[in-house]
Amino acid sequence: MATDIQDTAHPVDAAAVMRLLPSRPRLLALGEPTHGEDDLLHLRNELFRQLVEQEGYRTIALESDCLRGLIVDDHVTSGTGTLDEVMEHGFSHGWGASAANRELVRWMRAHNVRADADGRPASERLRFAGFDGPLEITAAASPRQALTALHGYLAAQVDADLLPCTAETLDRLLGADDRWTEPAAMMDPARSAGQSAEAGQLRLIADDLGALLDERTPHLRTATSREDWDRARLSARTATGLLRYHHWMADTSPARMPRLLGVRDQMMADNLLAVAARGPVLVYAHNSHLQREKSTMRMWEGPVEWWSAGALVSTRLGEEYAFVATALGTIRHQGVDAPPVDTLEGLLYALPGDRCVIDARRLATALGDTRPAPRVSPWFGYAPLDPAHLADSDGVVFVKDVRKS
Known part of the structure; x- marks a missing residue:
């Protein structure tokens, strides 16, 4: 058995990953089992550089705020803003403080500068995308930025009579932003503004603005740039998704948490499909957002299930979506010591070397009907792989020991 498992393992590089796949997928996703570990992010950077240079990937999408991500994209494509400003304002979840994320942005900008110097076309420039909604752990953003951007784009291009409201009415209905970002609303639905009369009107307005954007596409695509149109569509998706998320924040039924998690991953999936429409994409996020099987999480209300962005995108793209x-x-600094030998991670831990790429389906075949025991993490921030779903991945990158950042 040990020899069979070792035969499925290869050094971590782009060529080893691509050999797992029948062809280059339009969307290649790399997951992580925990957040905030620069060891894993440096490995991501190394692998993504190779995939860009050897396989022609042109967009890198991270689990970060899709609207803030526009700041990063402007910087890597045209040099807008300083690196310090971009890292402070271009990422959510505090991830702009990561040395590995800073290294990634610096490299992406340098890659594009070299492309400009070589006279390569703009289509070969690297792009950046955040594909998460403007959501934090305990709260969601105000829909103001997305709604006002969408309204402003349309107001400049169509007759005022076609708009569902004026900018002044929109501002009045939105009110103060802190009524939307109230952190206590996650634990107390009564503190959420998501089912107020104003929120209900805003959901109708967002729907009408999005429909108007679609209806006027032939005109808008000739009257404005592709970039402006794409960003208007992002604003429309984000406004609609945020208002739906806020609605469920105010809900008191047992469906509340499954719907919140489902709405978030639906926003992620829609953003990934939109980014993939412009060319091949590398994606990085938590395994639970990218896996093909149903995702689960234990929360204060008990276990919650939902379909991940990866499951939704895979259903749409088929073999054009790949997940490693x-x-x-x-992770010894978090109390995660060597895995038990009868777990999947325990079997992989016994392999030589510090890191490797595993052919997940060959490994599942080698294991046969007897699957390893599920690993139980002593730390809530790390989610072990479920051995029952090993074959649902195209591959596994295994890192033996994660050092403290």
């Missing part, structure tokens, strides 16, 4: 999960052995 990341598994790990130890």
